[in-house]
Structure formats: structure tokens, C-alpha cells
Amino acid sequence: MTYEVNEETLQDIINIETKLFYPLTGFMDSKDYNSVINEMQLSTKEVWTIPITLDVNKETFTNAINKEVLTLTFKNKPIATLFIEDLFKIKEQDIKKIFQTDDINHPGVKKEKSRFPFRIGGKIEVIDKEILKNSLMPKDTKKLFKQKGWNTIVGFQTRNVIHKAHEYLQRVGLEFCDALFINPLVGWKKSGDFSEQAVEKGYKKMIEIYYENLNVHFQTLKTQMRYAGPKEAIFHAIIRRNLGCTHFIIGRDHAGVGNYYGKYEAHSLARKILKTNSLGIELLLLKEPYYCNICKQMVSENCCAHKDIIRISGTKIRKKFLNNETPSSIFMREEVSKEILNLKEEMFIK
Structure with missing residues (x-):
């Protein structure tokens, strides 16, 4: 049968x-x-x-x-x-x-x-x-991390192109750990999400220019997005544990969509689970980064109390790309934007 x-x-x-x-x-x-x-x-x-x-x-x-x-x-x-x-x-x-x-x-x-x-x-x-063939193999990533002498590796999940808020979180991760594993999800995603090509090209340009000579490994993860918010955040952490990461970043509305989940609901679920269980990976529960017009840099509520801020909006970034325009440099690195704009009609999933 x-x-x-x-x-x-x-x-x-x-x-x-x-x-x-x-x-x-x-x-x-x-x-x-x-x-x-x-x-x-x-x-x-x-x-x-x-x-x-x-x-x-x-x-x-x-x-x-x-x-x-x-x-x-x-x-x-x-x-x-x-x-x-x-x-x-x-x-x-x-x-x-x-x-x-x-x-x-x-x-x-x-x-x-x-x-x-x-x-x-x-x-x-x-x-x-x-x-x-060509699948992401835990045995291979673990071997790579060992060969490079990385004892602590922080995993970063994303389904989107890299912008300044994600860059901030990644750099915080590098302060905690020996290395950063950028592991974008490129399986099934909803219509209107960034394409696999856009995510990959943007990240490769970012690594080439801004993460040059840093302990950064980039490799895509093929599995479908469930958009299950907090529960999917834990699922994503388990996958990165299996890949050999010792730490995993969970930010604002991880794996969320629309207004179905609370801003830091994934943080709350993670803390609840960790009270009685071990995931075998340490979770970095990080607050939303944004640009402060007074501090003149990316910050979060943990290190800046100013109210004159600009939130990094994925919706505004998408709108700019849809209009074939370059997003503000506050939102995204210009070189990354240009790389994505070159894809034209291939920027988004149809």
C-alpha cells in the first residue's frame, strides 16, 4: 500500500x-x-x-x-x-x-x-x-562547531530579511557566546513573506560587509512555518539545540503573525516551561530593539527610557520594497537593501 x-x-x-x-x-x-x-x-x-x-x-x-x-x-x-x-x-x-x-x-x-x-x-x-542530499544535518553542524573550537553558539531564527533590530539582537548574542548561528527558515511560508532568495542574499551581503571575520555561521533551515507564536518559539529552540546550539534568542512576538499573540507571550511560556523542565539549551529572552532619536542608536527598553523613538517596522520595510524603494538606513543597511531590490519580482512569496 x-x-x-x-x-x-x-x-x-x-x-x-x-x-x-x-x-x-x-x-x-x-x-x-x-x-x-x-x-x-x-x-x-x-x-x-x-x-x-x-x-x-x-x-x-x-x-x-x-x-x-x-x-x-x-x-x-x-x-x-x-x-x-x-x-x-x-x-x-x-x-x-x-x-x-x-x-x-x-x-x-x-x-x-x-x-x-x-x-x-x-x-x-x-x-x-x-x-x-543537501539537507541540514545536526551531525554536520555539531562537527563544524567543534572544528572551529566554538564552545557556546547562539542560534538565531528568522523568516525575514535582516534589518537593524535583528542585527542588534544578533550582536547581543555574540556578546554572550563564542559564535552566532544565523539559521533562517526557508520552508513553506505564507504569501507576502520574503522569499528564500531575498533572505539569503540579504544575509550574505550583511555577513560579507558587517560580520566579516566574526564567528558567524549562516545556513538555512527547511521546515514549514506554523505561525504558532509562543509554542513555535519553543519548537524552534529545540531544533537549534539538536543542531548543536547552546543558546537561542527569543525576541518580540517570536513566530507570531498579526495580533494573535502577545508581544512577549513567548517569553512567558519559556519561563513557565523552564520552571519545571530543561530544554537542553539556554534561552536569551531579549526585548524589542528600536532606534532612539535622543541616544542616536539602536536600544531596547532595558537600556533606554526615552520616548522619542522609531520602531523598526517590518510592514514599512515591505511597503518600501513593494514600491521598489530603499528603506530608511535606520531600518536596514543600505547595501542589504540594494541586494534585495535587485531581485525585483522575486523578493516575495506569491
Whole structure:
């Protein structure tokens, strides 16, 4: 029996196999799924905040009853074997538990509602090793960090092009740690987000000019954005722990979208979890950076109490790029802006 998977599921398979999603060894069964959405932990009590499940159509679900294996294919080519351990159906109310909202306008909710409610759980074994080619491998990043002699590495998650606020956070991270691992997410993102090319080109120009000869490593992470806010912030931290980071930055409205989550709700969740659990990575809970017209530099509320400030607005940056204009130098490095503008119609996801 075979089942054709989409690109996001293919990437989940790859990330399970490479141990990017460690300790997962396959798609979640109902026990792990319910534990994650209700308790933010696996059935083994390890912290985990985002369900990783295989959705299938009703026909496959029905035919899988009393079967032991399911061959997963991509573009009609067998890529992995799923050893069936559990079949279950998710409930409509589960979506709100994951995203804290069931509003269809939330991109994560919308995507989840487009999936089949039928799920099959079980360990996976990759058949076609070619799908792992060029994948981000924890064993490789850990080896690299060791070779460079970096004992403490701070991970930085982003889905956007680099602007002055992100630069501030990254430089703070470098004050704490031996090295900075800039690890942008380039999997599925909503329409209107910056493209993979824009993010990568902007960062490479930034590193070339402003992070030259610093302990900075850049490599992209392929997994889909869930836009799950605080829970996704913890999920992102776990991934960076698996990649060998010792520290991870969580800033304002991490993995948020619109006004669905509080400004520092991810900080609150992180503190709550850390009271009773260890994530195996230290979290740097940093406040929002902004430009102070009096101090004439980037600051945060922890080091500046002035009210004459300019907030770094992603919306304003996008608007400038959409109009083929260069954002203010207060918002973004001019060389980075030019690099992104050169992409023209390829700047954004359509």
C-alpha cells in the first residue's frame, strides 16, 4: 500500500531522519499527539510543543486498518516506509489548542484546516537516501562547531530579511557566546513573506560587509512555518539545540503573525516551561530593539527610557520594497537593501 505525500510532509520525513526533530523517530501516534497539544510534552515527558503528524485521505486511512506498513511516495517514487502503530482522527477543537485560535485568517490555522483529519502514526525508515542530499544535518553542524573550537553558539531564527533590530539582537548574542548561528527558515511560508532568495542574499551581503571575520555561521533551515507564536518559539529552540546550539534568542512576538499573540507571550511560556523542565539549551529572552532619536542608536527598553523613538517596522520595510524603494538606513543597511531590490519580482512569496 502506498501514499503520495506533499512537499511539507517530505520535509518532515527528512527532518525526522536527520534527527533535526529528535527525539522523534516517526510521525506521532495519538498518545504523543494528545500529550503535545494538551501538555506540551511527549508521552515520555520530554518538552515538545508542535505536533508532527502524517495526514492521509479517508481511503488510505480505511485501507491501513490491520496493515503493518505504508510506503510513502513523492512524485510517485518510494521514499520511506512507515511502520503503522496507530490510526486516529483529530478533532476540530485541537486546532485551537495548537494555535490559541481557530480563526481561518490565521495562516497556520488555514493550512491545518486544509489537511485531512485522518492521521497515521509510526516510525519511519527512509528508503531513498537521495532525499537527504543537501539537507541540514545536526551531525554536520555539531562537527563544524567543534572544528572551529566554538564552545557556546547562539542560534538565531528568522523568516525575514535582516534589518537593524535583528542585527542588534544578533550582536547581543555574540556578546554572550563564542559564535552566532544565523539559521533562517526557508520552508513553506505564507504569501507576502520574503522569499528564500531575498533572505539569503540579504544575509550574505550583511555577513560579507558587517560580520566579516566574526564567528558567524549562516545556513538555512527547511521546515514549514506554523505561525504558532509562543509554542513555535519553543519548537524552534529545540531544533537549534539538536543542531548543536547552546543558546537561542527569543525576541518580540517570536513566530507570531498579526495580533494573535502577545508581544512577549513567548517569553512567558519559556519561563513557565523552564520552571519545571530543561530544554537542553539556554534561552536569551531579549526585548524589542528600536532606534532612539535622543541616544542616536539602536536600544531596547532595558537600556533606554526615552520616548522619542522609531520602531523598526517590518510592514514599512515591505511597503518600501513593494514600491521598489530603499528603506530608511535606520531600518536596514543600505547595501542589504540594494541586494534585495535587485531581485525585483522575486523578493516575495506569491
